[in-house]
Amino acid sequence: MRFFNLYQYLAPLLLLPLSYFLWLRQLDGQHALVWLMLSSPISFAYVIPALGTNWLRLWEFNTRLRLGKFRPHHGFVFGSATSLIALLCLGALPASFTLLEFIRAGFVLGSVLAFWNWLYDLAAIKAGFIIVYNRPYAENRGPEAIAADYAPVLFGSFGFCYGVLLRLSQYFLLELGYWDYYAWLLVTTNLVGLVMPILIFVGYSYLKNGEPGLKSYAVTCNEQKPDQFKVLTFYALRFMKRRDP
Template sequence: MKRAYLILIDFVLPLPMTAVMYWLWYRRTGDGLFSLYVLALGVLFGYIFPGIGTNILHLWKFNGPFRIKNYFLHHGFLYAPYMALVFYLVFATDMPLTAENMVRVVLCAGFVQCVLSCHHDTWGVATGMIEIATVPGAVKRSPVEVVTSFGVIGFWLVGATYSASCLMAYRAIVLGARSDWATFALLLAGGLTLMGLAALQHLFAQRALVFGPGRARKG
């Protein structure tokens, strides 16, 4: 059951879900550029930072078809539609975009993203579809212990910074009517920078658990 669930959400749904989320965001906001933004941010993030974690720092390895070394060919699309869906569920576009409401959205999105990501990675570790580096000679831990030892704060920060970036883009593109490619590129760069800080915390929190006296191994 766990493996079938992961195959469904990791291989079957990502591309169709990306198209669905574009349509849902366009239907809600009437703005194609913003709809593209919420997906492009997730796609780029999903390729860049997991690529660093898997192929440079060697903290994780994903097992299955369609791989580029240690992560998937479509890895960015494992992030984009699901992050866009979480943001879609917690952000009501008809609410006043006050500071208090923005904080509520960021907190809620971070929480939901944390729960979903921890659940996904725990099942991934349990089935062997995800390998996470461990300290050589360390006592074997359960998948839940492995994932939550480094992932809770990191996953929350990723969800929170993604939603904060999308809120800034919504204010500029939709409310501010700045639907030009220069604004889009600037917002995308800013969003990736903000999410990158969260990802670095995530990456180096895991790295700190692994690279102590010896070299990491896959566990």
């Protein structure tokens, strides 16, 4: 637990500036292109977990600094590490921008993010830092099954989209010089990075479990009250029967 409590603050403070600096050096000082490289994982890590925790109640963070069940700095925690991984995997520009290169970029980054985020979430669930209220949680199947139910497909599909869009952005802006399309690329990259992984995850969940994977199995107070009432009623009737002559 101590590792996660420290990492959630050290990552934005150390890794985010490092990622920005390294991307800036890789892209010859073009700040606008660096913002494009970093914006997608940061927005993904803010929007999706915020909705998943406070609206759908699919999971929650076990930490002091929270807005509801969501930590307000989560986007920078995930975004800093993810952008660094993307730089390590895809930082060097390809010799040519071909269809195969776009697919390769998506496959490489998707595979890496799927593995490392599954490993991270597995450790976080075991430590009690993250609580995920999915179907394996309700079935008491353990942290391995809980993490495997969502992490590989969700983060892998995001990584694939991120890798492809990263290469497309480099192609349009650096290869073709279409800087007039910058705003369009910025909006499209973030929207696709938000929507496509969820659609893929929902489709995967339907095929695997017969449900969209967006149902929370957390026990709410409203769900507890009928059970508690039945228990109290049972013991009250039992007590009254004992007192009958």
